[in-house]
Amino acid sequence: MLELVKAGGWPMIPLLLLSAIALAIIAERAWTLRRKVVLPPALGKEVRTWAAGGKLDPAHIESLRSNSPLGELLAAALDVRHRPRDLIRERIEDVGRHLVHRMERYLNTLGTISAAGPLLGLFGTVVGMIQMFLGILDHGIGDVTQLAGGIGKALVCTAAGMIVAIPALMAHRWFRGRISEYIVAMEHEAIQLLDVIEPHAAVRPVAPAPAPVAKKTA
Structure with a gap:
């Protein structure tokens, strides 16, 4: 392995x-985005029981x-539970956006690595090929075996770039899909809680119609 690294330059x-x-x-995202950490089991049901019992x-x-991202979302809904339903939904959506941003932390960097890895590998290969052909220009072709070995060494960087990029790309896609799954589950729990606390939510008042003005009789 060390020889391949040296060959790549x-x-x-x-x-x-x-x-x-x-x-x-x-490793960090796999530890942080564990299901039991983001969506603790039975937490939604427990919170709905609290809300129903007052x-x-x-x-x-x-x-x-402070329990979990799901707990933070449900707590945001409970903070404004006495307001109209549409205002509660707005609060849930606002907090949800912040939670998604937090769960997607470092994923842009991982995506950049998956895109930059092959390019860096190709760059290393081009550098190696340039050095090899400059050597041919100075000293001639010489032994064909050495020429083949030089080409093989130059291609080491391309292989290394792919080795870096493929796992990064797979992990990036997997984490994105997992976060999307969490978002759907959290929205479902928030809607269920909203249905429980809705009877206690205030109804937005409707402005009364102006009373008709009585006509004066002559």
């Missing part, structure tokens, strides 16, 4: 750095907010 250094960064991001003191809501 200095362009292998950024590829190794990218592979280390990609591995760190994949056990919604501020301490309960704050503990729920």
Whole structure:
């Protein structure tokens, strides 16, 4: 393995750095986006039971907010539970956008690595080929075996770029799909909670129609 890295030359250094960064991001996101961390089992049902029983003191809501992303979303709905339904939905959507942004942390970097890896590998190959042909220009073709070996060494960077990019791309797609799945599940839990607290939500007042002015009789 070390020989292949040496054969690739200095362009292998950024590829190794990218592979280390990609591995760190994949490990961190896999740990952070565990299902039981984002969507604790039975949490939605427990919160709906609280809401139906009226056990919604501020301490309960704050503990729920720090529980998980799902808990933070449900706590945001409970904070404005006495407001009209459309205002509660707006609050849920606002908090949901922040949660999605937080769950997608580092994914843009991972996507960039998956795109830049093959390009860096190709760059390393081009550099190696240029060096090889400059050597041919100075010293002639010489042994064909050495020429083939030089081409093989130049292609090491291309292979390394693909090795870095393919896992990064797969992980990036997988995390995106997992986050989308979480979003759908969180929306479902929020709607169920909204149906429970709706009887307690205020109804937006409708402006009364102006009373008709009585005509004066002569």
